[in-house]
Amino acid sequence: MFTIFENRMIVPNVYQMTVHAPDVAQSALPGQFVIFRPEEDGERIPLTLADWDVQAGTVSVVYLNVGRSTAKLASSKAGQTLPTVVGPLGNAMEIDRYGAVLCVGGCYGIGSIYPIARALKAAGNTVVCVLEARSSFLLYWQEKLRAVSDQIVCLTRDGTSGKRGHIGSLAEIIRTLPMRIDRVILNGCNYLMMRGSQETLPLKIKTIVTLNTLMIDGTGMCGVCRVSVNSETKFACVHGPHFDGHQVDWAEVTQRRKAYLQEEVIPLRTTQPL
């Protein structure tokens, strides 16, 4: 049992949760994820570690309320417990001294890139963060990210904060930056990561994405997280979740992500308590 220390909505429909999981916090590395089970008999859902505190023994995630399990999480209160918080799973993001690195986060990815930006900065890189959202009211953690990066670019579809545009404007943003970008890291929904990878391909900048696949165990046991990378089948949970965005078969990732679309809608449509 893992006690919830904090759970609150930080911008509409996006939540930040901190739970007591000292062993996970102790071993956490940037880019790793945890699996939560929000209730007994509940589903196992992967969420990226957005922060952790070894001293306090806590880990934090940022999540979007999209379906049954995240809705259940969203309704939990501080002081309650979660039956499962297991991790840290997956490989850590490769951190090295690359030069200038662009970290792009959209939706929950704004939270996910925080530990990555922090580690890249500590390793001596110039870090530029791009925060993508539909509108300014959906942006969060700017202060936190500012503290670990050299520059922040906000990108909103309606232009209410920073530049007007979306992930499709990434190449243009990279071109207008004062420095040459040596590596791009994309984190958010699969669409953002796919579209961002398309933008960086002609620029020939190495681009790392953190795939959002279906998962069950997160330890290499079930294989539901299979993806094709460079025409080879990989398990996202143990070989990833970070892959070269230019080598990912995005059509397959997108299709596989939708495998349970119909089933996932059933509980949202019914008015009966399930």
Add this chain to the structure above:
Amino acid sequence: MEQPVKKGLDLNRRPMPKQAVEVRRRNFEEVALGYDSRLAMEEAARCIQCKKPGCVERCPVEVDIPAFIQAIAEGEFERGVRILKSKNSLPSVCGRVCPQEEQCEGGCALLKKAAQIAIGRLERFLGDWEAAQPDLMMPEIAPPTGKRVAVIGGGPAGLTVAGDLVKLGHQVTIFEALHKMGGVLVYGIPEFRLPKRIVEREVEYLRRLGVKMVVDYVVGKTRTVDSLLEEYDAVFVGSGAGLPWFSEMPGNNLNGVYSANEYLTRFNLMRGYSFPLVPTPVKEHVRVAVIGGGNVAMDCARTALRMGAETTVLYRRSREEMPARLEEIENAEEEGVIFRYLTLPTRCVGDERGWVKGLECIRMELGEPDASGRRSPVPLPGSEFFLPFDAVIHAIGNSPNPLIPQTTPGIEVGRKGNIIADPQTGKTTKPRVWAGGDVVTGAATVILAMGAARRAARSIHEYLTNPSEW
């Protein structure tokens, strides 16, 4: 070793009461209902109490079969339990899942007359009888030694090591990656063959003996073996063979294509048969193909059937070579699973939306026996054909998960990723680390995992009580 045929030899092997086929093919409750005490005593009375019992020779843990059977025949069930449990700590499980026809019953003197004693069913009877008693028989526990042992994996191997060592007075903690203890017994083998309450009961029993259990803990990730060694005197690795294989063919990443592990985990561990009452989704399929011929394939096929699908098992050899337990093959046949032998799928064919719509297959012919003595199948050129399916389940095998070897310097692994351990002691190439079960042998059986675990426990105990001699 001819056995003298006694007068009045009873060749009438008592049948197992089962749920009727028409009923059970639509529910997930246990198929075999078990002997009652009358049936058990009748069956036990048939045993001719061989002086040199062939049955014992064929049991991997050498249960004193004639003795426990005699006890049943005399109605002394408690004595029977004690005899049984001195060799096998999970009789309710092994009685249900051991491949008895290849093991104990395969060595029974009455086999020649096709009347071998139903040893597995009698074993199950005693295990279940004990569980139904108001007071659990608690074994004696040796005084605390102050030694600490970490066990990785809560499957049959890990549970056995933990049970043996806790009784010897050591402090034992099991670390399990999933949220439930039991390993394959809870995530793989379905409810209709091994009810989960039986596994829970065994786990609860160990908890009462004082075994500590930590679930949701992935050794190698949450904490490494080396870090455990700082806190524990010895480590036992029983992490199983949980890495699924997919046969090499195009189209395996289409939607509707599963590993057996995924398919079974959704239903068993995550209780998918109750969806949408439980949140883990499962799909309704119309026509399901299961590739393989072992226990895992039977379990997938019978699960799919219970979910209402027309289910076909595709196996590349013939029925005689199928490695699954005979009883389960027969159950599957009775329930209406379709078997296509000498059939090898070569490609998953998908539709324009990325869903599987069928399998391209080729017919096989059995050639000369290979090194293992099994006749190896060879494809018949020009015999390609197509079968329509909306789901395909790969049940062709598993190998050990590389997570622990990868994160544990000094532990040697074999070519197939299995941890190398001494078969007599379970000692690995790393000091103070033992291993046993599927992680050493590759996917095998419950009783073999338990046997290996028992030997490892003995070796660990020797080390703990006399470390200076090591």
